[in-house]
Amino acid sequence: MGMTMTQKILAHSAGKDCVKAGELITAKLDLVLGNDITSPLAIQEFEKIGLGKVFDKDKIALVPDHFCPNKDIKSAEQANVVRQFARKYDITNYFEVGQMGIEHALIPEKGLVTAGDVVIGADSHTCTYGALGAFSTGIGSTDMAAGMATGELWFKVPDAIKVVLKGKKKNMVSGKDVILHLIGKIGVEGARYMSLEFTGEGALDLSIDERFTIANMAIEAGAKNGIFPVDDVTLEYINAHSKKPYKVFEADEDASYAKVVEIDLSTLDYTVACPHLPSNTKEIANLGDIKVDQVVIGSCTNGRIEDLRVAAKILKGKKVHKNVRCIVFPATQKIYLDAISEGLIQTLVEAGVAVSTPTCGPCLGGHMGILAKGEKCVATTNRNFIGRMGHIESEVYLASPAVAAASAVTGKISAPEEVL
Amino acid sequence: MVLKGKTHIFGDNIDTDVIIPARYLTTVDPNELAKNCMVDIDADFAGRVQKGDIMVAGLNFGCGSSREHAPIAIKGSGVSCVIARSFARIFYRNAINIGLPILECDEILDEMNAGDELEVDLAKGEITNLTTGKKYSSEPFPEFMQEIIAAGGEIAYLRKKFAKQEA
Numbered sequence: 001m002g003m004t005m006t007q008k009i010l011a012h013s014a015g016k017d018c019v020k021a022g023e024l025i026t027a028k029l030d031l032v033l034g035n036d037i038t039s040p041l042a043i044q045e046f047e048k049i050g051l052g053k054v055f056d057k058d059k060i061a062l063v064p065d066h067f068c069p070n071k072d073i074k075s076a077e078q079a080n081v082v083r084q085f086a087r088k089y090d091i092t093n094y095f096e097v098g099q100m101g102i103e104h105a106l107i108p109e110k111g112l113v114t115a116g117d118v119v120i121g122a123d124s125h126t127c128t129y130g131a132l133g134a135f136s137t138g139i140g141s142t143d144m145a146a147g148m149a150t151g152e153l154w155f156k157v158p159d160a161i162k163v164v165l166k167g168k169k170k171n172m173v174s175g176k177d178v179i180l181h182l183i184g185k186i187g188v189e190g191a192r193y194m195s196l197e198f199t200g201e202g203a204l205d206l207s208i209d210e211r212f213t214i215a216n217m218a219i220e221a222g223a224k225n226g227i228f229p230v231d232d233v234t235l236e237y238i239n240a241h242s243k244k245p246y247k248v249f250e251a252d253e254d255a256s257y258a259k260v261v262e263i264d265l266s267t268l269d270y271t272v273a274c275p276h277l278p279s280n281t282k283e284i285a286n287l288g289d290i291k292v293d294q295v296v297i298g299s300c301t302n303g304r305i306e307d308l309r310v311a312a313k314i315l316k317g318k319k320v321h322k323n324v325r326c327i328v329f330p331a332t333q334k335i336y337l338d339a340i341s342e343g344l345i346q347t348l349v350e351a352g353v354a355v356s357t358p359t360c361g362p363c364l365g366g367h368m369g370i371l372a373k374g375e376k377c378v379a380t381t382n383r384n385f386i387g388r389m390g391h392i393e394s395e396v397y398l399a400s401p402a403v404a405a406a407s408a409v410t411g412k413i414s415a416p417e418e419v420l
Numbered sequence: 421m422v423l424k425g426k427t428h429i430f431g432d433n434i435d436t437d438v439i440i441p442a443r444y445l446t447t448v449d450p451n452e453l454a455k456n457c458m459v460d461i462d463a464d465f466a467g468r469v470q471k472g473d474i475m476v477a478g479l480n481f482g483c484g485s486s487r488e489h490a491p492i493a494i495k496g497s498g499v500s501c502v503i504a505r506s507f508a509r510i511f512y513r514n515a516i517n518i519g520l521p522i523l524e525c526d527e528i529l530d531e532m533n534a535g536d537e538l539e540v541d542l543a544k545g546e547i548t549n550l551t552t553g554k555k556y557s558s559e560p561f562p563e564f565m566q567e568i569i570a571a572g573g574e575i576a577y578l579r580k581k582f583a584k585q586e587a
Contacts, residue, residue: 024564041448041488045575051582067446074446124486124510140488140514142574149578154564188433189480193509222480224509277433364442364485385437385484387460 002252004160005227006195009135009249013118021159021256029059030134031112032147033121035103035360036064040081041141042122046148054089055151061093061112062086063103066360071367101332101358104128104216104300109332111242115230116249120147125300125382127218130227131211133234133248137225158224160195161186162257165202167266172310172416175210176302176380176400178263179217180271184281186261192222194258197251202265203228208237209306216301217382220278270415272378273398276386284403284415291323294377295408296389297401298329298356299363302380305335305342307401311353312344314405314416320352321411327354327362327369353408365389371396378407423500423521423540424550425472427532428465430458432478436511439482439490448489450496457493471498474538476529478504482511491515501540503528503547503558516565519573523547523558542569 011019013027034042039062054060062082067075086094093112104125107113115133124138147153196218211228218226230248238246270284297311308330320326328348330336339345348355362369363381371377371390384396402416409419444456458465481504482490491514501521515522521542528547536551545558571577
């Protein structure tokens, strides 16, 4: 019996020729990641182990992105725990405010992850790096502590769902619409404990930023990881960003899958996830009239340069609707600078957009864009759970940057063609 | 270990944002976190829950973020055990790692009411509804995970392991 792409990476990192779904293995870690919310707890637990050293100071990344720049005294204290730990153990990849970006945009950009790597992160969206052909998965703080101490972690080898993407997307339909459609189809626990392995000519037709968006939201279907095959697009990105040696793994022809899902991209329309689950999706034509109070464009899902280009294209020469607050978060400092040099920031600010320094802030109801009772927001983020972005009686609609930007102009959830 | 407690019932897809909203994640103190456990869907849960109580829920319990604060808030509130039809995978790992007992059981939720008293035998994976008298069984954990649980969580397990290596 053949192995899936994920199983091959796990077998290699566990020093085995072959692994099977359900098998418990111990894998060597290429990177252990944490942020300002999850790391303080991990650090507390790490110190309890009492080793007095980390397994490899170059293979730990600490990114204070959630409540940073510090939103209040308590979050400042937490960020400081991470900072002091980074100094004490001379952690190479600690990114201070000013260098920091949203972790899942920053880590690939800094070249810290490459094809064939095994990465754990104390953040559920760590699954993003599957876009580069890595096995990466979210874990909690205690696992992060164990990873920092030992450089290895136990995993149960996952079964997989094969997602075959066919055809070409139309109009401004994007990777975000693809992943929302998939989650709507299989449900928020449709891939629980499993890998989502994307394949087909439609997958290879997606840009690297779209692949990051899709892999990023694998967790919203309950998946352990999402992963794409490595092709020229992947290698171009890797070679431009990383000096680390990479290793390309391919699924065996006779790999076994729990399920195969086919999606014809040419049939997809703009897709929106309504409150309060990412699986509660509707095509925009079936949505009705939904007025919005706030638009958020950014996050680890959709704060990359392509996303900002789309937003600027739609908002160029237009004004944000008078009843709407539109907030844009470039995901990293580099993306911010690129957006400045391409003139995107000027376009956005002229349209009446508030542009922020990189932070996860509003996505999880932390800061920089909290919703009041009864308010509605269309966001390019990844979760629309009850109270996710603020008051428990506020509502979040998940959509692509194109839909979010168009909605900022019209004041209601709109397709980009309505304003272009 | 045998646990006994009154039950609190929750539905499907109880996510970590409702178990402990992000706005309360500025602390790692279990007692502080417990004060706001479940607050967004059950505002007086923290006031009502008694030491030893048991949570029973539907599918995909603990979906969403990786915040270990979620099982810590539940454990901090005095809950002795969570039984669900299924658990989201990060929550599953986190619960084992911090020593919060969890069991998967598909049928029990259909045949009980909030407040029923349960008895849970963790080693055997046996659940008895003392109110209705019905018995249920749950898959016991793999041996490797039982070792972590028996040690009192992943950190205690690693400490033991490293102490052995040094000896």
